[in-house]
Amino acid sequence: MMNGALATESVERTVLIVDDNPANLGVIVDHLEDAGLHVSVAQGGEEALKRAQFIQPDLILLDVMMPGIDGFETCRRLKANEATREIPVIFMTALDDIHDKVAAFAAGGVDYVSKPFQVEELLARVITHLELRSARQRLIESELRYRRLFETASDGIVLLDRESGRITDVNPALSEMINLSPSQLLGRTFGETEPFSNNPSCKRVLDELRHRDHVWFEDWILETGRGTSVNVEVNGSVYKAATTTVIQCNLRDITDRKEAEARIRYMALHDALTGLPNRTLFEDRLDNAIAQARRHHGQVAVLMLDLDRFKNINDSLGHHVGDELLEQVAARLRACLRESDTAARLGGDEFAIILPEIASIEDAEIVAKRILEVLQEPFHVEQHELNIGGSIGIARYPDDGTDHGTLLRAADAAMYDAKAQGRGMYRFFSPELNEAAQLRHMLVNDVRHARQRGEFLLYYQPQLSLASHQISGVEALLRWDHPKHGIISPALFIPLLEELGLMSDVGEWVLRTACRQNAEWQAQGLPPMRTAVNLSAQQFYRGNIVKTVARVLEESGLEPKWLELELTETLTLDESETTIEIMNGLKNLGVGLTLDDFGTGWSSLSYLRRFPLDRIKIDRSFMRDVTTHENAAAVVHSILNLAQSLGLTCIAEGVETAEQLQYLKQQLCSEMQGFFFSHPLPAAEMPTLLRAATLAGLSSAESDGTVAPPGAATLAKSAMGK
Numbered sequence: 001m002m003n004g005a006l007a008t009e010s011v012e013r014t015v016l017i018v019d020d021n022p023a024n025l026g027v028i029v030d031h032l033e034d035a036g037l038h039v040s041v042a043q044g045g046e047e048a049l050k051r052a053q054f055i056q057p058d059l060i061l062l063d064v065m066m067p068g069i070d071g072f073e074t075c076r077r078l079k080a081n082e083a084t085r086e087i088p089v090i091f092m093t094a095l096d097d098i099h100d101k102v103a104a105f106a107a108g109g110v111d112y113v114s115k116p117f118q119v120e121e122l123l124a125r126v127i128t129h130l131e132l133r134s135a136r137q138r139l140i141e142s143e144l145r146y147r148r149l150f151e152t153a154s155d156g157i158v159l160l161d162r163e164s165g166r167i168t169d170v171n172p173a174l175s176e177m178i179n180l181s182p183s184q185l186l187g188r189t190f191g192e193t194e195p196f197s198n199n200p201s202c203k204r205v206l207d208e209l210r211h212r213d214h215v216w217f218e219d220w221i222l223e224t225g226r227g228t229s230v231n232v233e234v235n236g237s238v239y240k241a242a243t244t245t246v247i248q249c250n251l252r253d254i255t256d257r258k259e260a261e262a263r264i265r266y267m268a269l270h271d272a273l274t275g276l277p278n279r280t281l282f283e284d285r286l287d288n289a290i291a292q293a294r295r296h297h298g299q300v301a302v303l304m305l306d307l308d309r310f311k312n313i314n315d316s317l318g319h320h321v322g323d324e325l326l327e328q329v330a331a332r333l334r335a336c337l338r339e340s341d342t343a344a345r346l347g348g349d350e351f352a353i354i355l356p357e358i359a360s361i362e363d364a365e366i367v368a369k370r371i372l373e374v375l376q377e378p379f380h381v382e383q384h385e386l387n388i389g390g391s392i393g394i395a396r397y398p399d400d401g402t403d404h405g406t407l408l409r410a411a412d413a414a415m416y417d418a419k420a421q422g423r424g425m426y427r428f429f430s431p432e433l434n435e436a437a438q439l440r441h442m443l444v445n446d447v448r449h450a451r452q453r454g455e456f457l458l459y460y461q462p463q464l465s466l467a468s469h470q471i472s473g474v475e476a477l478l479r480w481d482h483p484k485h486g487i488i489s490p491a492l493f494i495p496l497l498e499e500l501g502l503m504s505d506v507g508e509w510v511l512r513t514a515c516r517q518n519a520e521w522q523a524q525g526l527p528p529m530r531t532a533v534n535l536s537a538q539q540f541y542r543g544n545i546v547k548t549v550a551r552v553l554e555e556s557g558l559e560p561k562w563l564e565l566e567l568t569e570t571l572t573l574d575e576s577e578t579t580i581e582i583m584n585g586l587k588n589l590g591v592g593l594t595l596d597d598f599g600t601g602w603s604s605l606s607y608l609r610r611f612p613l614d615r616i617k618i619d620r621s622f623m624r625d626v627t628t629h630e631n632a633a634a635v636v637h638s639i640l641n642l643a644q645s646l647g648l649t650c651i652a653e654g655v656e657t658a659e660q661l662q663y664l665k666q667q668l669c670s671e672m673q674g675f676f677f678s679h680p681l682p683a684a685e686m687p688t689l690l691r692a693a694t695l696a697g698l699s700s701a702e703s704d705g706t707v708a709p710p711g712a713a714t715l716a717k718s719a720m721g722k
């Protein structure tokens with residue numbers, strides 16, 4: 001720096017020399033310029049003031065004795081002006097009087113040099129003051145920068161004196177965060193100021209910062225003073241200032257992050273649709289319940305619930321209806337459980353429930369009954385009134401398993417057992433059910449390939465006209481001839497095909513095979529009759545069923561009047577134009593339409609008028625009780641009346657006894673189907689039956705109730721799945 005050079009500065013510095021006789025200063029100017037400074041000159045006080053304002057020099061060398069305003073006055077005016085106040089002034093004076101030196105400082109000068117000058121001394125003073133000015137400017141800039149950061153920081157910042165614990169500064173973000181102005185905070189300790197005083201963590205931060213230079217806390221909850229609170233992350237640090245030690249606490253509002261984390265955690269553990277715990281949380285809670293029960297030698301019950309008819313509703317009315325239905329089911333489940341119980345949705349229409357610490361097995365039974373009861377009540381989704389019901393399997397800790405996996409499998413097996421018993425049932429697990437569960441698991445894998453491997457076949461069950469006593473038709477019923485397990489009932493594998501989305505494909509195969517078979521029997525000279533084929537909801541709505549049926553009829557050469565399509569009743573819940581259009585399309589082909597399982601899921605009869613139906617099929621659950629329960633008899637009676645008034649024929653299925661048959665005849669039912677006459681038979685056995693079965697056999701059975709119709713005993717033996 002010395003040797004006359006401003007070593008540290010890369011920018012050019014300007015020195016304004018004010019002297020009424022600048023010619024005297026030629027040497028100084030040369031030296032200053034040699035030192036890399038830019039020099040400007042003014043010849044009097046007034047000119048100096050203007051120039052200084054205009055060129056903003058970095059330093060002014062100011063003569064004292066000048067005509068007009070003298071140096072002292074010039075300096076005073078420079079200091080009075082905001083624009084020139086900070087420019088350092090060095091007086092140049094011939095006076096050596098102490099009074100003048102004092103006056104120079106009083107006027108705002110930073111230094112003085114006496115004439116005649118010692119050039120080196122002058123240069124040294126100039127450069128020193130330029131350096132000082134630079135340093136000051138840097139300091140000011142740094143302070144401004146820091147202030148700006150402090151003022152605009154999004155984190156709340158509070159500074160405290162470590163010694164006294166008093167707040168020395170707060171930034172606007174902190175004031176805003178806790179809704180207190182700086183004046184309400186400055187000079188106070190945390191202990192004296194809400195919301196810090198009622199947060200024990202605040203005291204902890206200060207305590208820790210007595211021994212450490214840095215602390216970090218995540219979960220401060222601070223009241224905002226607006227009736228809400230913020231979750232803050234605190235970074236506390238200590239630094240030494242000139243005379244004090246400062247604690248700086250940066251408070252970052254992490255409320256959004258915490259909420260997002262909580263949401264993610266919640267989503268990871270809950271079912272998005274119903275808000276119920278998902279499988280992960282369910283298993284965790286079950287583990288806890290088991291651990292608790294183990295300690296207290298208690299029992300835990302696990303209930304597995306599957307909704308009846310849900311898949312049909314989903315397929316026929318769409319996923320939005322299915323979703324809304326699941327939400328309503330979840331709400332009903334919650335309502336009939338205690339706080340300590342857990343209801344979870346494991347997927348699809350599968351729910352599971354934990355009853356921790358049950359006193360006895362009856363407790364589980366009571367809950368299962370209550371759940372089935374509330375599910376029996378109709379659900380209202382959009383304009384639909386939906387009747388679903390459910391099936392429940394129950395497993396218990398410790399009897400049926402001691403870990404969540406075993407208990408869930410046991411409850412699942414029991415649930416399948418309940419389903420197999422009919423709708424709306426609950427069943428307890430028993431060890432024999434394990435085998436069935438294993439079989440089902442295996443079937444899921446095998447059923448995917450069953451069609452390609454040619455393992456599906458059709459059985460046919462005759463339908464009898466009660467007026468003509470002739471076989472009026474057959475129902476085609478799907479069977480799976482499993483290479484290892486033999487013939488398997490559709491009740492077991494059709495739900496699997498539906499879950500895998502394979503039912504349309506298999507259904508088309510059924511349709512084609514049944515139509516070909518019928519055409520073939522007719523070609524063999526057997527009396528023509530209808531073949532009824534079941535259509536699943538999946539088949540009805542996916543693809544173009546009307547085109548498919550038309551194509552199959554054409555390929556097989558079967559006249560449309562010999563094909564009857566059985567539609568499940570849940571299809572009719574959707575009275576939309578699409579459903580009616582598809583039904584009309586089918587009807588226009590010339591095929592017959594039967595409403596299957598009638599009476600099990602209906603809620604409104606209006607659809608019967610809107611749909612182009614030919615026949616309704618009374619569900620076999622009514623037939624079972626028709627001769628023993630008045631209610632069932634009343635239902636069958638009303639169905640028959642209703643059908644008659646609408647001009648529809650009626651077929652009763654599940655007829656197993658002569659009494660039931662007698663009843664139907666009395667009630668003028670048109671047709672019947674059931675084990676009493678024949679079980680479903682392989683296609684090869686049908687021609688014999690078609691030729692032999694006559695009313696003669698049927699009449700003999702009616703007369704004494706013991707004599708089976710011709711061939712019935714043998715037929716019974718070959719019946720599958722029943």
Ligand SMILES: Nc1nc2c(ncn2[C@@H]2O[C@@H]3COP(=O)(O)O[C@H]4[C@@H](O)[C@H](n5cnc6c(=O)[nH]c(N)nc65)O[C@@H]4COP(=O)(O)O[C@H]3[C@H]2O)c(=O)[nH]1
Pocket residue numbers: 461476477478489490491494507510533534535536566596597620653654655656673674675676680721722
């Ligand atoms: N207890 C009793 N049962 C009797 C009696 N007479 C007949 N059954 C049984 O009742 C069912 C009648 O068929 P569904 O109601 O259409 O019910 C059928 C139908 O919904 C479905 N299904 C069968 N084949 C097909 C198919 O090709 N496509 C579709 N979509 N569903 C099918 O599987 C269900 C069960 O079929 P299966 O096990 O063959 O069971 C048949 C039949 O074996 C009786 O007197 N007593």
